[in-house]
Amino acid sequence: GQSLEQPSEVTAVEGAIVQINCTYQTSGFYGLSWYQQHDGGAPTFLSYNALDGLEETGRFSSFLSRSDSYGYLLLQELQMKDSASYFCAVRGQAGTALIFGKGTTLSVSS
């Protein structure tokens, strides 16, 4: 089976940097994804890592270490609008569906 672990809550202040960790267990591995969901909204895709290393998209970066079954989402220059839930997700095999973690609620204060 597949399972993912991520912290349930993270708090930070505007302008800060926050890192949301995700560890996973899968029988196979076909990439780690991150999704953002604002309260009452639909989850939206943020980033994807298939290979080890850092992927940067503006203020957001995502990192993967396949040997450690570990990844993280890094959010820089935090803004109030970044307050949301963040989910990591894995696909264990090509052609199978994404399995999501339980989500991390990020609260950004001024």
Place this chain on the structure above:
Amino acid sequence: DVKVTQSSRYLVKRTGEKVFLECVQDMDHENMFWYRQDPGLGLRLIYFSYDVKMKEKGDIPEGYSVSREKKERFSLILESASTNQTSMYLCASSPSGTGPYSPLHFGNGTRLTVT
């Protein structure tokens, strides 16, 4: 922009009723998915489909069935609704693509209450 439309935003049904949740996508995506979302449990996969008339069980299929008669439409059916099926239901779609990854595009969800 991809649009995934779920027919109802809020739904209230009685225990034992047969419930249909409808989802339509407008981007000719091959893959469609149903998840349910509960506080503290994240998104859990119920069923998914890679093509018309095809379906695969996810992690929590018990009490649910699905129908995909047309490529753009994926229906989730609760044969006999129970109170433990009160939840937010999210539909998603993605292209099959040639690479290993296709991002999911989600609808806005249907909040179902079973009383």
